Amino acid sequence: MKAAEFLYERPASVAEALALLADEDRDATPLAGGQSLMPMMNFRLAQPGTLVDLSALEDLRGITLSDGMVRIGAMTRYVELVRSGVVADHAPLLAMALPHIAHAAVRNRGTIGGSVALADPAAEMPALLLALDAQITVQSAEGTTTHGATDFFLGMYETALEEGELVSEIAIPVAAPTDRFAFYELARRHGDYAMAGVAVARRDNAHRVAFFSISDRALRAFDAEEVLDKGGSVIDAVAALAELPYSGDLNAAIPTKKHLSGVVLTRALEAL
Ligand SMILES: Cc1cc2nc3c(=O)[nH]c(=O)nc-3n(C[C@H](O)[C@H](O)[C@H](O)COP(=O)(O)OP(=O)(O)OC[C@H]3O[C@@H](n4cnc5c(N)ncnc54)[C@H](O)[C@@H]3O)c2cc1C
DSSP states (O other): OOOOEEEEEEESSSHHHHHHHHTTTTOOEEEEEEETHHHHHHHHOOOSSEEEOOOOOOGGOOOEEETEEEEEEEBHHHHHHHHHHHHHHHHHHHHGGGSSSSOHHHHHHHHHHHHHHOOOOHHHHHHHHHHOOEEEEEETTEEEEEGGGGGTETTTTTEEOOOOOOOEEEEEOOOOOTOEEEEEEEETTTTTTOSSSOOOOOEEEEEEEEESSSBBOOOOOOOHHHHHHTOHHHHHHHHHHTSSOOOOOOOHHHHHHHHHHHHHHHHHHHHH
């Protein structure tokens, strides 16, 4: 398949990019790594009037430590996260999960901001950010807003992002030595989208449990978190998953997703 006709812009500054995105006549869409957007355009599932290529915007790139946060620019590619000492030392849950996200060729181009903005229910990153209590900063021509991850992922490919806004930064609280993290996913083949997966964080005896690929969005399992916070067993935590809003996909129907969510949570908790 071939994409419909579109205009292409490669702005040199964030301000220029935001002005292009704010121009209602352009029907503009940001382009990050293009690993999801280009196939969607080729299948004509997306037909933007203007592609605003963010690849020249160095302000949206990089991994730094400040104010107790690991700060990651939206245009930072997965391969840069994989190679980052800051991520390895201060965001160990990300480091654990990154090798499971797609394949090397896709990680060479795909960006963290693209994954966050897309909110694919089968993607790892939204669930990781939920488990890590991350903050997502978005910019528009009007200004800057920061969302907690729990308020950002609203539905299937649906986020709190509004027309004309860009994800600019993802900030993750630096891990303390006493924090514990676990990640587990079941995929037919390493690097493929998972059939079910979970990210778990335990900080000061408070648990955050976030699933992906079992529902129409990445979601926290609040009931299971409560069981674990009170010192409940793995069996009780798995039982508390019963009320989650499961949905099936091409990989598996709802009963299978229910079963697999229990399997991945059990394995993650055993590794915590
Ligand atoms: C073969 C294959 C396997 C894959 N497997 C996995 C996998 O196992 N797990 C996984 O999580 N992903 C997987 N992916 C998806 C890949 O990780 C995506 O490319 C990535 O999630 C999106 O990032 P991108 O930079 O390519 O975004 P793009 O494709 O450029 O953009 C995606 C969407 O986000 C918007 N966007 C991009 N950046 C911004 C921004 N800064 N602000 C606002 N909107 C923005 C775009 O307009 C578009 O709507 C796979 C992709 C392929 C092709």
